[in-house]
Amino acid sequence: MDLRSIFADAGTLFSLVGASSVTVLLSVIGLMLLFLTAVLAFVAISSKPQELSPWLRAFTFLSLFGGMVFSAAGPSLALLNFADKSVTKISAERSFSNLANATRVDYVIKLIPYDPKEEPNLAIDRLTYLEPSDQLYSFVASYDDLVGYSVTDALEKVGKSYNSSNSVSAIIFPVRASLFPANARGLLQVIQNVEARQELQVQLTKKLLVGTNAITRGEQNDLTSTSIPSYRVENFRDKYEHYCELAREFQCTTTYSARAFIGALDKGWHPLGFVEKLSAPGRCALPAEKYCEFTDWKKAWQEYRGDYGARTFLIRNLSIAHIPGRIMIDFDQPSSQVIPDIGISRVIGYPDTVVE
Structure with a gap:
């Protein structure tokens, strides 16, 4: 895959994330937590080991973990929403x-x-x-x-x-x-x-x-x-x-x-x-x-x-x-499961107009 394709795919992912307020919120929270992790890490590096409190270490770890989870959740949810909406039903x-x-x-x-x-x-x-x-x-x-x-x-x-x-x-x-x-x-x-x-x-x-x-x-x-x-x-x-x-x-x-x-x-x-x-x-x-x-x-x-x-x-x-x-x-849960699109080239057929 060349760089152009990589950037194009990244742009598509960003547009999908930006299309939903929920995915945007999750991504923003994740970025804020990662920024906080960077600040705490800087403080930790600047301090002497004996001056680091257990609370700072724990908070840094939790902030890093939370930032990674929320940052991944936004794009993942966007992709799931896209997959669900992209299945074309035949009327x-x-x-x-x-x-x-x-x-x-x-x-x-x-x-x-x-x-x-x-x-x-x-x-x-x-x-x-x-x-x-x-x-x-x-x-x-x-x-x-x-x-x-x-x-x-x-x-x-x-x-x-x-x-x-x-x-x-x-x-x-x-x-x-x-x-x-x-x-x-x-x-x-x-x-x-x-x-x-x-x-x-x-x-x-x-x-x-x-x-x-x-x-x-x-x-x-x-x-x-x-x-x-x-x-x-x-x-x-x-x-x-x-x-x-x-x-x-x-x-x-x-x-x-x-x-x-x-x-x-x-x-x-x-x-x-x-x-x-x-x-x-x-x-x-x-x-x-x-x-x-x-x-x-x-x-x-x-x-x-x-x-x-x-x-x-x-x-x-x-x-x-x-x-x-x-x-x-x-x-095993038919009421909440759907007939999937298996990725074939489907024969959609004629427009939504019944022939005479």
Whole structure:
């Protein structure tokens, strides 16, 4: 590091300290104590050893110690405040706009609330898969949507229940496997993948898609594409209502065999590809026409802005030990801890304006 960088960093630190009256006060107290230490040291040096009182020695030491502590406290607090304020949260409206545009997701997060006494197997050091090992797919959320939010708020945004005795296991990881945006189309693709697996045929006694006449040849061709643009509702607008009706049948009728192999399809899952907050009413109580109602994204935002949580995706139920670049966190105080910014280049997406 050259001198120019050193001076630039020092200038930044001074500006951060000066931005808060508390950090300024701590730093001033520290400097005053260090100045007092210098005065006392001068007196001590100028005096004969036998003339030095124990009180002067003790006061000099305490003044030096206090000066160092207060001088360090000011810049440290300034840096902590800066770190806290520098985490950029994505607003719900921006996230919704990213949903409408099927904006790329580079990192996802899995949050698992659990009771340490009743469910010790869900502790972060004991987890082996994203879901129980007999499941094939897991629901995960966009990491970008949750950064900077408290862990309890993040749980609310992904529709997970929580009580004060819970801890939360979190796995943050880069997307290296196939990721399905969990709108109606993505859900049908996953259902089809599960129902087509030869080794599961004995267990798949009731199917929604494979071997039925539920979808047309054109819809079957459409479901083969996994390109990002193919998940924009505008690109399958003529098929959305039928896809949604099938998704509703799968979500609200619990007898389909593939449900046992797909992570919990919570009541807050929405066929547009997001999770409604835990406080939102369940969608299965809605009539089919209301469940699948969609005119455009602006109207959808006006309807769901109060209940919108986060974008949701389906991914293979991965062995955690084999996920490259994973970050695993145990939140033992979720109400006071936040989803951290892990220092990646985040995909913020479009401005805070919902597309039409």
